[in-house]
Amino acid sequence: MVLCKKSLFSILVYASAMLSAESYADNAQTIVKDEYINRAVLLPAIxxxxxxxxxxxxxxxxYKQAxxxxxxxxxxxxxxxxxxxxVSKYKMYGANDLSIMLQGTPGVSTSYDAEGxxxxxxxxxxxxxxxxRDGIRDSGKIRxxxxxVERIEILKGPASVLYGRNAGGGVINMVSKVANFNSRSSIGTYIGSYDNxxxxxxxxxxxNGxxxxxxxxxxxxxxxFRRGIGQDQTMLSPSIxxxxxxxxxxxxTQYTxxxxxxVTDRGPYFxxxxxxxxxxxxFAQAGDYTKDELQLIRSDLNYQFLPNWNVHWAVSYRQANQxxxxxxxxxxxxxxTTKRNCKAGYVLQNYKWQKAANExxxxxxxxxxxxxxxxIRHQLLMGVDVNHEIRDIKFGSFSDTSTSGPKGYINPYDYSDRFVVGSRINTVTSHNYHEGNGLGFFVQDLLTLVPQVKLMLGLRYDTYEFKSTDKLIQIRLKNNDESLSPNVGIVWQPIEDHSLYASYNKSFAPYGGRGYIQVNSSESTESEYNQQYEIGMKSDWFNQQLSTQLALYRIEKNNIRYQPDATNQPDIWAIAGEHESKGVELSFIGQxxxxxxxxxxxxxxxxxxxxDTQTPTNMGNRLGLSSKNTGNLFLRYLPTENLYGEVGVTYVGSFYNNVRNERKVDGFNRIDAAIGYKNDQWGATLAINNITDxxxxxxxxxxxxxxxxxxxxNYFF
Structure with a gap:
């Protein structure tokens, strides 16, 4: 399949016109830069x-702050x-999806999900x-x-004190590129394998000022690299x-x-x-498609009304459709097999369609x-969060064992030998409307007891109301929940460059908090909650040229709700019992x-x-889609101020496909490399992914x- 390239040239023509029509004064922007080789690693975020x-x-x-x-x-x-x-680190290699950029991050596992x-x-x-995204929850299933995005920030462990409902492993914040008084402008283009x-x-x-x-x-x-698969993406984001x-x-203020x-690539398991x-x-058939569309408008106001005192007010409206x-x-x-409509030598496919809107x-x-x-010095943060979410999902699904509905057939050895029996149909097998309303009040204080010892105390109170309607059978469910989420931590800084800490954090995830659970009147509505104990050390070495971070943790997750059979019964949920995660993470960056x-x-x-009271045989099993070992290592060499080369390895350990541990997916080591050149006006890179194939x-x-x-x-100006 070859996708149309007209929009690409339209953007280039548009950009060229803008460059020709407007001249930028040399002194309009100041770029704060020192010599590459001698710069200290720990620099202010600005x-x-x-x-x-x-x-x-x-x-x-x-980054000094996050x-x-x-x-x-x-x-x-x-x-x-x-x-x-x-993010620019991974853009160089052509990555765009969030999950690809997080591969190899310590403690983070990623897998392919065609929907999310x-x-x-x-x-x-x-x-x-x-x-x-910019501190606002980016809810729902969407790629x-x-x-x-300028950068991606990951706060590990329960984060309910700051963000309310939370699954307990951590939160990911994508920081957008917005209008500012420091960044220069640029225009760029790229070309790569597979008609990219x-x-x-x-x-x-x-x-003005x-x-x-x-x-x-x-x-x-x-x-x-999979024949018949492709995508076409357009992003536009003005801000002032x-x-x-x-x-x-x-x-x-920003609009995105x-x-x-x-074309969706959703083949059978290997x-x-x-x-x-x-x-x-x-394994796509002619006519297969997925469309993700995000529209977001937000206002973000910061005001220093007294020395050392600031007000922050953010309002956001987000609409995401898939x-x-x-x-x-x-x-x-x-x-x-007559009963299953099987045809020897072919893959017999399932079929489904969806129209989902999330506001x-x-x-x-x-x-x-x-x-x-x-x-005692106090550094106080207190605030309130209010959110309202609607998710409307129409869904039609027909399995390969059903007696009705279309069937897809594919010869796994011959790309051209594929066909569909029956026409695509718009029969609705489920239609669920969910509405969630959250209100949270929080306070967090960092107390400096003595210059070397600091104490972090935090507490949040949340109320969450979840209403759901199965519009096919008109079953309605409503649930109200409330929770107190504390955190406490102590930081000891015996010398300026080393910080040791210990902390306790608790999070909660109310019934319906994930926003896509189907109505099921027999399902327990108890909240999940997590408790984490963590100790760690953050250090700067060699005159702050190298930064390291070491953490050891244990998380206990209670009142687990999970899908006993996500493949065959995706709408059935149950209380399983308790999960536990413990581990160690080390990260480093610098010169x-x-x-x-x-x-x-x-x-x-x-x-x-x-x-696991629901399925006792699961006890002791590893959690699905979670690698026991993850890591990465990248080295960059600068023979001159403008020229550089890089090589890196991304390591993802093996993981099980589900909590039943029926099948294991082997881990991998992927080696990537790149060379680049950058002066005040021009930049160019050539990157090779998976150089060992x-x-x-x-x-x-x-x-x-x-x-x-x-x-x-890229051209910079």
Whole structure:
């Protein structure tokens, strides 16, 4: 399949016209930069954000603060593990999906999910309700693009004090590119394997000392190493930022449109196929599609009303739709079977379609500041979060064993030999309407008892109302829940460059909090809750040139709700009992030698079932889709100030396909490499993914991409 490239050229023409029509003054923007080789690694976040994408050391410099903490504190004062990923690092290799960028992150497991992201943190699912965009929950099943994302922040462990309902493994915050008074503008294009074409536009313009505007846009059109698979993506995001004369007020308004049209690749599990089936053959039928569309408008206001005291008010409206119609999965027919309509030598496929709409309105307000009580310094954060979410899902599903509905047949050895029996139908097999309303009040205080010892105390009160209607049979369910979520941590900094900590955190996940559970009047409505105990150390070495982070943790998850048979009974949920996750994580980033930089980490995650009254045979089993070992290591060498080379390995350990531990997916090591050049105006990179062409599986139904390349060039002004 070859996808249309017209929009790509339209963007290039549009960008060229803008460049020709407008001249930018040389002194309009100031880029804070030192010599590459001699820069210290631990720099203020504003300096890193001012670096151009493609700056030789941008992705090897750590961020001092992380927005995901909501309090503006130095990361070393936070008694929890925090990882930050600069998106430009992975854009160089052509990655765009959130799950791809998180591969190899310590403690984070990713898998292929045609509908969503397939992400778990410390063993617990995060891709439904624990992903945020600029501090606002990014709810629902949808493939998340990073086309307009500056960096990704991961706060490990329960985070209910800051964010309310939470699955307990952690939260992911995507920080958007917005109008500012530091960043330069750029225009770029790229070309790569499998007819991969794209163009980017990033215009950041300072109109005067008070107003800056920005327009970011990206178009991508690509096919896949799997024949017949491709996608077409368009992103457009304008923003405007205002600051007053004394810079005590900063107000940003942003709109984002992100659309992804794709042919869905949803093959059967590899262990249901003969071993010699080629992995480059897809299982899509003519007419299969999935469309993800996100529209988001938000306002973010920060105001310093007193010295050391700030008000933050953010309002967001988000609309995310996902529609699809496709054949998927299925089983291999070794012999003809009349009952199952099997045809010997073919894969007999399932069929389903969906129209899902998710609307979320969020209003969050907080105040932060400093004050003293005697010799104790307080850094206080308190606020309120209000959110309203609606999810409307129409769904039609027909299995390969059903007596009605269309059937798909594919010869797994011959791409051209595929056909459908029966026409696609719009029969609704389920129609569920969910509505959730959340209200939370929180307070968190970092107390400096003595200069070397700090105490973190936090408490949050949440109420959550969930209403759901099965519109086919008109069953209605309503549930109200409330919860107190505490956290406490102590930080000891015996010397400036080392910070040791210990903490306890609790989170809760109310019934319906995931937003897609079907009405089932017999289901327990008790809230899940997690408790985590963590100790760790955050350090800077060699005159702050190298930063490290070490954490050991144990999480106990209670009142588990899970799907006993997600494949055959996806709408049935039950209380299983208790899960436990314990492990260790190490991450590092910075400068090893004068011209050698390093980043990477390793995570060991032992996540298993400790109690299961529903299925006792699951006790002791590992949690599904969670790798016990994850890690990555990247080295970058700068022979000159402008030229650099990089090589890295991403390691993902084996994992089981489900909690029953019936099948194991082997782990893999993938080696990637790149070379690049960057001066004040031009940047170019050539990246090769999977240079050893290793054969591996991201998930039981999706092999990893074979060796491929991407060439990217950017002009900065």
């Amino acid at each position: 300096v890193i954000e001012a670096m151009d994408d493609g700056d030789p050391i941008k992705t090897y410099v750590d 927005n995901v903490t909501r309090n503006g504190l130095d990361r070393r004062d936070i008694p929890q593990s925090i990882d930050t990923i600069d 992201d397939g992400i778990s943190i410390r063993g617990f699912n995060a891709d439904v309700g624990d992903i945020y 998340r693009s990073t086309a307009n 074409y794209g163009a980017t536009l990033d215009i950041n313009q300072i109109l 008070q107003v800056a505007v920005r327009l970011t846009s990206e178009y991508n059109d690509t096919n896949s 930022t205002f600051q007053n004369d004394d810079e005590t007020l900063l107000w940003t 449109y992100d659309s992804l049209d794709r 262990y249901n196929l003969p071993e010699d089936v080629p992995i480059d053959l897809s 529609d699809y119609d496709n054949f998927f999965g299925g089983s291999y027919c070794e012999t003809d 979320t309105f969020t209003n969050t307000f907080d105040i932060s500041g400093q004050f003293d009580t005697g010799i 090893l030698l004068d011209n050698v930089f390093v980043r990477g980490g390793y995570g060991y995650t032992d996540a298993k079932v400790t109690k 290793e054969k591996y599986w991201r998930f039981a139904s999706m092999p990893g991409t074979s060796r491929n390349y991407l060439f990217r060039v």
